Amino acid sequence: MTTTCYRPRTCHPSKQTQRTRGFQGVPDLELYLDGIERHHFGGTCYANNSHLHGLLLSLGYETKLCGANMSNSDVHLVCVVTIDGREYLVDVGYAAPFREPMPRDLPKDYTIEHGNDRYVLRPQDANGCSRLNMYRGGVLKHGYLATPKARELTEFDSPIADSYGEDATFMNSLLLARYTDERSVVIHNLTVTVTESRTPTRTVTWTLGGRGDLAPLVSERFGIPVDVTDAVVDSMSRI
Incomplete structure (x- = not known):
């Protein structure tokens, strides 16, 4: 399953590209x-x-598909997979170096280190929910609480529609991330971070x-056509 889920992958602004072409939704x-x-696109969660x-x-x-809460409910989507009676959190939509399924049943923290970033999956809470936190330089930056209830994609119609709003974060800020075994490249607005996965890891920002x-950098690093990136960037207000 690891090979199926975690081949070299990319997360980047499919939402903005869809909006510039008159399409919204999954x-x-x-x-x-x-x-x-055709365009080396990735996708959101x-x-x-x-x-x-x-x-x-x-x-x-x-x-099963499961919702995850951040500042609002169901603003993130994850998979929970059961293998040999154990549940694993699988998430290929968080722009993160999750190279293997993450066990949900551990009695202690499950930690992933990547350059200056650290991802911590906490033990399940009393309701069976899993909290994942992301730290950068030791400072908590963001995270989510994944709920174990099986859901249908149609149950997320409202938060998906909201994510295309004029004031929505993804519509106004650029985030591209690509992870391979050798390195990761993350572009967040005008900030570029490259982490080499050799030992010891080396991060340059x-x-x-x-x-x-x-657009030229995105074309070089992600293979997305320059005209596509230009159209997306022109539609954003927070870069």
Whole structure:
């Protein structure tokens, strides 16, 4: 399952690209795969994890879609997969170096270190929920609380629609992330972070000079056409 879920992957602004082309919502499988093949697109949690869920089901895995809460309910989507009676959190939509399924039943923290970042999956709480926190330089930056109840994708129609709003974070800020065995590349607005996975790891961060530097770099690092990135960046207000 690790190979199926965690092959080299990319998360980046499919939402903004869809809006500039007049489409909103989770792309169906054909459109999703077409975007990957033609433009090297990735996706957000709703697309990546829902389509992974379908793939795992087709391969015979026991899996369910589950919601996760941040500042609001159901603003993130994850998969929970059961193998040999144990539940694992699987998340390919968080722009994070989750290279293996994360066990939910451990009595202590499950920690992933990557450059300056540290991801901590806490033991289940009294309600069976799993909290994942992300720290950068030792400071808590964000996280989510995943609930174990099985859900249907249609139950997320409202938060998905809200995520396309004019003031929504993903509509106004750029986030691209690519993780391979050798390195990771993360572009957040004008900040670029590259982490080499060799031992010891090496992280380099720099700031681009302006919006005009984004499209060429995105094309070089992610393979997304320059005109697509330019259209997305032009629609954003917080870069």
